[in-house]
Amino acid sequence: xxxxxxxxxxxxxxxxxxxxxxxxxxxxxxxxxxxxxxxxxxxxxxxxxxxxxxxxxxxxxxxxxxxxxxxxxxxxxxxxxxxxxxxxxxxxxxxxxxxxxxxxxxxxxxxxxxxxxxxxxxxxxxxxxxxxxxxxxxxxxxxxxxxxxxxxxxxxxxxxxxxxxxxxxxxxxxxxxxxxxxxxxxxxxxxxxxxxxxxxxxxxxxxxxxxxxxxxxxxxxxxxxxxxxxxxxxxxxxxxxxxxxxxxxxxxxxxxxxxxxxxxxxxxxxxxxxxxxxxxxxxxxxxxxxxxxxxxxxxxxxxxxxxxxxxxxxxxxxxxxxxxxxxxxxxxxxxxxxxxxxxxxxxxxxxxxxxxxxxxxxxxxxxxxxxxxxxxxxxxxxxxxxxxxxxxxxxxxxxxxxxxxxxxxxxxxxxxxxxxxxxxxxxxxxxxxxxxxxxxxxxxxxxxxxxxxxxxxxxxxxxxxxxxxxxxxxxxxxxxxxxxxxxxxxxxxxxxxxxxxxxxxxxxxxxxxxxxxxxxxxxxxxxxxxxxxxxxxxxxxxxxxx
Amino acid sequence: xxxxxxxxxxxxxxxxxxxxxxxxxxxxxxxxxxxxxxxxxxxxxxxxxxxxxxxxxxxxxxxxxxxxxxxxxxxxxxxxxxxxxxxxxxxxxxxxxxxxxxxxxxxxxxxxxxxxxxxxxxxxxxxxxxxxxxxxxxxxxxxxxxxxxxxxxxxxxxxxxxxxxxxxxxxxxxxxxxxxxxxxxxxxxxxxxxxxxxxxxxxxxxxxxxxxxxxxxxxxxxxxxxxxxxxxxxxxxxxxxxxxxxxxxxxxxxxxxxxxxxxxxxxxxxxxxxxxxxxxxxxxxxxxxxxxxxxxxxxxxxxxxxxxxxxxxxxxxxxxxxxxxxxxxxxxxxxxxxxxxxxxxxxxxxxxxxxxxxxxxxxxxxxxxxxxxxxxx
Numbered sequence: 001x002x003x004x005x006x007x008x009x010x011x012x013x014x015x016x017x018x019x020x021x022x023x024x025x026x027x028x029x030x031x032x033x034x035x036x037x038x039x040x041x042x043x044x045x046x047x048x049x050x051x052x053x054x055x056x057x058x059x060x061x062x063x064x065x066x067x068x069x070x071x072x073x074x075x076x077x078x079x080x081x082x083x084x085x086x087x088x089x090x091x092x093x094x095x096x097x098x099x100x101x102x103x104x105x106x107x108x109x110x111x112x113x114x115x116x117x118x119x120x121x122x123x124x125x126x127x128x129x130x131x132x133x134x135x136x137x138x139x140x141x142x143x144x145x146x147x148x149x150x151x152x153x154x155x156x157x158x159x160x161x162x163x164x165x166x167x168x169x170x171x172x173x174x175x176x177x178x179x180x181x182x183x184x185x186x187x188x189x190x191x192x193x194x195x196x197x198x199x200x201x202x203x204x205x206x207x208x209x210x211x212x213x214x215x216x217x218x219x220x221x222x223x224x225x226x227x228x229x230x231x232x233x234x235x236x237x238x239x240x241x242x243x244x245x246x247x248x249x250x251x252x253x254x255x256x257x258x259x260x261x262x263x264x265x266x267x268x269x270x271x272x273x274x275x276x277x278x279x280x281x282x283x284x285x286x287x288x289x290x291x292x293x294x295x296x297x298x299x300x301x302x303x304x305x306x307x308x309x310x311x312x313x314x315x316x317x318x319x320x321x322x323x324x325x326x327x328x329x330x331x332x333x334x335x336x337x338x339x340x341x342x343x344x345x346x347x348x349x350x351x352x353x354x355x356x357x358x359x360x361x362x363x364x365x366x367x368x369x370x371x372x373x374x375x376x377x378x379x380x381x382x383x384x385x386x387x388x389x390x391x392x393x394x395x396x397x398x399x400x401x402x403x404x405x406x407x408x409x410x411x412x413x414x415x416x417x418x419x420x421x422x423x424x425x426x427x428x429x430x431x432x433x434x435x436x437x438x439x440x441x442x443x444x445x446x447x448x449x450x451x452x453x454x455x456x457x458x459x460x461x462x463x464x465x466x467x468x469x470x471x472x473x474x475x476x477x478x479x480x481x482x483x484x485x486x487x488x489x490x491x492x493x494x495x496x497x498x499x500x501x502x503x504x505x506x507x508x509x510x511x512x513x514x515x516x517x518x519x520x521x522x523x524x525x526x527x528x529x530x531x532x533x534x535x536x537x538x539x540x541x542x543x544x545x546x
Numbered sequence: 547x548x549x550x551x552x553x554x555x556x557x558x559x560x561x562x563x564x565x566x567x568x569x570x571x572x573x574x575x576x577x578x579x580x581x582x583x584x585x586x587x588x589x590x591x592x593x594x595x596x597x598x599x600x601x602x603x604x605x606x607x608x609x610x611x612x613x614x615x616x617x618x619x620x621x622x623x624x625x626x627x628x629x630x631x632x633x634x635x636x637x638x639x640x641x642x643x644x645x646x647x648x649x650x651x652x653x654x655x656x657x658x659x660x661x662x663x664x665x666x667x668x669x670x671x672x673x674x675x676x677x678x679x680x681x682x683x684x685x686x687x688x689x690x691x692x693x694x695x696x697x698x699x700x701x702x703x704x705x706x707x708x709x710x711x712x713x714x715x716x717x718x719x720x721x722x723x724x725x726x727x728x729x730x731x732x733x734x735x736x737x738x739x740x741x742x743x744x745x746x747x748x749x750x751x752x753x754x755x756x757x758x759x760x761x762x763x764x765x766x767x768x769x770x771x772x773x774x775x776x777x778x779x780x781x782x783x784x785x786x787x788x789x790x791x792x793x794x795x796x797x798x799x800x801x802x803x804x805x806x807x808x809x810x811x812x813x814x815x816x817x818x819x820x821x822x823x824x825x826x827x828x829x830x831x832x833x834x835x836x837x838x839x840x841x842x843x844x845x846x847x848x849x850x851x852x853x854x855x856x857x858x859x860x861x862x863x864x865x866x867x868x869x870x871x872x873x874x875x876x877x878x879x880x881x882x883x884x885x886x887x888x889x890x891x892x893x894x895x896x897x898x899x900x901x902x903x904x905x906x907x908x909x910x911x912x913x914x915x916x917x918x919x920x921x922x923x
Contacts, residue, residue, distance in 0.1 A: 140851055144862055183848070268833050308791075308826045329662065335858055336622040346869040353873055357880035364884060368891035375898040379905070387907050389912035393873055396919040544920040 049083055050205070056090045058206040061251045063287050064094035067082070082124055089131050096138045099290030099327040101334035108135050109341050123165055126158055133176055139335050146180045149173050164204065171200035171211055178218060187222045194219050213239060213252050221259050229263070236260050254280035258295050265299070270306045277303065294323050294528055391531030399493065401536055434471045437461045447487045448515045454480045488514040489529040496541055503542050507534050559670065563602045570607065576613070583617050587857050588864050590617040604641055608634045612653050619660050620857040631657050635670075648691050655698055664702045671695050686726055693722035697739050704742060708749040709749040717744045730770050731923045737766035737775045757786045774810040777803040781818050784826070797853070800826070813853060817846035 024326045052074055059067035068091050075087045088107055095104035108131055129148055136145035152158065158170055174197035182189040194215050217237045223232040236259055243253040257280030264273035277300045284292060301316035364455040441461070446452065457480075458465040469480060476483045496502045502510070509523030526534045579593035594614040601607050611634035618627035631654050638650035651674035658667035681688045700715035716739050718879035723736045740763035745758045747756035763779035780803035787796035800823050813888055906907040 140855055141862070142852075143858060143859055196904045266833075266837075268831065302828065305825065306831065308829065332622070334664075335855070336624065339622055339858060339861055346865055350869060350872055350876065354876055357876060359881050361883055361887070368887055372891060372894045372898065375895060375902065379902050381897055382902060382905050382909065386909050386912070389909055389916070393912050393916050393919075396916050400919055439583055540916075540920060544917070 049078075049080075053083075053086050053090070054205045054207050056087065057210065058248075060090055060094050060097065061210055061249050062099045065288055067091075067094045080107070082121060085124055085127055085131070089127070089134075092131065096134075097291055098288045099294070099323070101138055101327070101330045102337060104138060105135055105334045105337045105341065106490060109337070123163070123169075124155070126155075126166065126169055127153060130173055130176075133173070135334075135338060137176055137180060139331055139338060141335070141338075142180050142183050145176065149180070153177065163383065164202070167200045167202070168207055168211070171197045171208075173197075174200070175211060175215060175218070178215075178222075180384060182218070182222055182225075185225070187226050190222050191219060194222075208245060210249070210252070213243065213249070214255075217252065217256050217259055221262070224259075224266070232263065236263070250283040250287060254289070254296070255292055255461070256282040257283075258292065258299060261299055261303070263302060265306075268306075270303045274300065274303045274307070290323060290327060294320065294327065297323060342476045388531045393531075395493075395530045399490070399497075431471055434461070434463055434468060435475060437463070438472070442487060445491065447484050448491065448513070450515045450517065452484060452515065463487075464536075484515075485525045486529055488516070489526055492526075493530060493537065496538060503538055569814055572601075573686065578610070579613060579617075579663050581615070583854075584857050586860050587617040587620040588861060590614075591621075599715070604637060605646060608637050608646075609639065612650070613659070615657055616660075619657065621861050622858060624661055625883045627657065627661065629639055643681050644677055645691075646685055648674050648681070651677065652691065652694055652698070655695075659698060659702060664706065667702055668699065671699055684725075688733070689722045691718045691723045693726075693735070693739075695719075696722065697742075700739070700742060704746060707749075709746040713743060713746040713750070717745065732807055733766045733770035734772050734775055737763045737770070737772060737779060740766060741775070741779050741782055744779075744786075746784060748782075753789055757783065760786060774812050774815055775808075777806040777812075777815055777819070780806070781815070781822060784822050788829070790831070793830045796826045797823065797830075813846055813850045817850055818841060818867055 744759035
């Protein structure tokens with residue numbers, strides 16, 4: 001009995017072991033992926049990449065062409081998606097500064113091909129959306145830009161993050177939103193957004209410093225629009241003197257000069273206005289900052305017009321118109337491109353979402369079906385055990401009854417004879433005679449003879465083999481072999497129960513003793529009769545003896 | 547600035563071609579589709595495709611194809627637009643009506659011009675020229691189509707800053723328009739062509755000739771009582787005076803143009819007027835008035851740009867909406883699938899647990915009984 005349960009326990013143990021192995025393997029995979037992720041994120045935010053990106057960003061404000069070739073070099077060698085997105089954004093911004101919006105959208109779109117199987121990190125999602133908002137703004141689709149940013153800035157996770165990358169992205173988002181608001185002439189809210197942008201800025205790197213200076217310039221221009229001229233002048237002069245000292249940000253300085261020129265223009269001091277514009281133009285004349293050049297040309301042509309300098313007016317007006325028509329057609333191309341891009345991207349996102357849902361659906365279904373299958377297996381196991389137990393119970397009950405029968409065998413015999421059917425060709429007398437002889441045979445223990453067979457028994461009993469076989473089949477519910485085997489097993493089981501010395505014998509000896517040719521045959525037959533193996537039986541008996 | 551002017555002209559011709567509807571339900575739907583063309587091009591395309599399904603008439607099918615093409619230009623989906631243009635062109639070849647063949651080719655050329663595919667446009671116009679040669683001489687249609695073709699050619703050259711060649715084409719166009727026995731729309735078209743001629747002369751610095759051209763433009767516009775065209779011409783004239791540094795006269799003309807354009811609400815026109823106003827006040831050193839009109843000019847410019855982008859905005863919004871609907875659908879679909887699998891599990895698991903517990907109980911009972919039997923015996 002105990003062995004059975006032990007075996008089951010063992011089986012369970014085995015299962016558990018297998019399971020644990022699986023978990024261990026899984027754990028190992030988890031660990032691997034975890035470390036990999038860690039390495040990636042670590043490598044990403046490592047000092048190397050950060051300084052590269054910072055340098056690239058600085059170059060963006062120094063010379064877009066240089067920035068593009070510098071950044072593209074790293075883009076080819078860098079395999080990390082997060083790095084790639086950041087670098088692509090810088091390249092895309094560089095093209096936008098050149099007024100080449102078509103290329104800007106194009107390089108923005110290239111980053112949209114990361115392996116979708118890899119989960120996009122939170123930063124990548126935010127940064128991707130920021131990129132899109134930036135593109136929309138470049139192309140004059142302010143409402144779309146605004147929508148995206150409003151959505152992003154309502155996310156508390158972003159606003160409360162301590163990750164420097166996310167913080168600078170938040171600063172950039174507030175700046176973009178300020179620009180969107182400024183275009184709609186909502187200057188007070190634009191200023192509020194610039195203030196918020198400043199809150200996210202540290203002085204850690206060039207990226208932060210540049211955004212901070214840009215914020216100051218934008219702020220000053222909104223102050224001018226609000227007619228707060230003293231505040232304006234103080235701020236812009238402060239910015240200009242800082243930039244003049246550093247001398248490494250031609251773009252920002254020329255932007256500031258252009259800004260200041262507007263102030264003098266407003267004051268009708270057209271000469272100073274022109275002077276500031278010329279200063280600004282001088283800084284970037286050789287550089288491909290077409291977006292600011294347009295502004296300067298426009299302002300210059302206007303100022304010269306006010307000064308009645310027809311030659312210079314026509315000259316700059318022509319420059320302005322040429323550049324304008326160039327960027328306008330470029331913008332149109334960019335818009336054409338981005339509409340397509342949005343379409344394909346959204347289809348991709350849908351596909352991605354679908355895969356995600358499918359994945360989660362299958363995992364949950366698999367887990368559930370694993371539970372169901374597990375339970376089903378357990379059910380089958382215990383159902384089998386139930387069958388065995390039933391057999392054992394029947395056997396022991398029969399054995400118990402037999403013991404009682406031995407005390408009064410005759411009555412039982414006569415009873416059994418009475419119930420015999422009489423459908424065979426053998427006469428009743430003959431059959432009774434045979435049964436009588438079989439009864440004797442059962443008592444004799446001759447069945448323990450290894451060579452006992454139907455022929456031998458019939459010879460011993462002097463009865464026709466056919467008759468004997470038929471009587472056994474009809475009355476013992478078994479063929480001859482089953483009959484003999486049952487007798488042998490019953491005998492040995494009885495012996496084991498009554499004679500404690502037998503408990504010490506080996507199973508092979510018991511097999512030999514009870515007339516079986518092999519150990520395994522004995523075990524099988526024993527189990528089929530009693531419902532348990534000989535060992536389990538022995539254990540059960542010895543346990544009850546104690 | 548040049549592009550804005552370009553747009554007026556095609557619009558007049560396009561409407562000229564399109565207003566030929568007969569069948570009522572078709573006409574109303576077609577008109578509705580046309581109205582939506584810049585505000586909601588997706589809608590136009592939807593209606594257009596729907597109309598296309600039930601349409602057997604060749605001419606109408608061509609019209610629908612042209613409409614679909616224009617709607618796709620509004621969406622800046624040039625590939626689709628080109629596809630429809632080519633279909634329209636193909637179909638027009640099947641008709642034996644040379645007049646309609648020419649008019650389709652002309653509208654195809656206009657479409658190309660809008661897409662800024664200038665060489666394609668010129669190519670198509672030359673093709674139209676060949677068909678035109680087959681028409682009998684001295685008919686009104688021939689004159690009108692010839693004038694139109696040359697006008698478009700002129701605009702293309704002008705947009706490429708090729709004022710001399712543009713002027714040549716425009717003059718041929720005017721010549722042909724003159725031959726048309728008086729017809730109202732012809733005056734409008736002539737006014738537009740004269741207006742363009744004026745700007746060509748301005749670009750070539752031939753101020754007196756420019757003045758002449760603008761005068762003609764004003765005259766033609768007045769004959770057809772086309773107020774906005776007159777305002778355009780006046781604005782052109784004001785530029786002549788601005789060049790002559792006669793800012794006061796220029797401002798006077800612009801004020802006239804402004805009052806004429808009040809009812810039309812043409813953003814492009816207003817933008818031009820305000821810009822010129824601002825410029826002239828700046829030249830006169832009247833900073834306050836300059837600021838006022840400059841602000842108005844910027845407002846108009848911003849409005850126009852946003853208007854131009856409104857169809858794109860609409861397209862993007864539609865995309866976003868569609869995607870979110872699809873994603874919602876996807877979400878609920880998988881949600882239901884998940885729920886279903888949980889329900890199935892919720893049925894099977896308790897059922898199995900019930901049987902397991904039952905059998906375990908039975909097993910325990912058996913074990914107990916067996917042990918009892920062994921012990922008692």
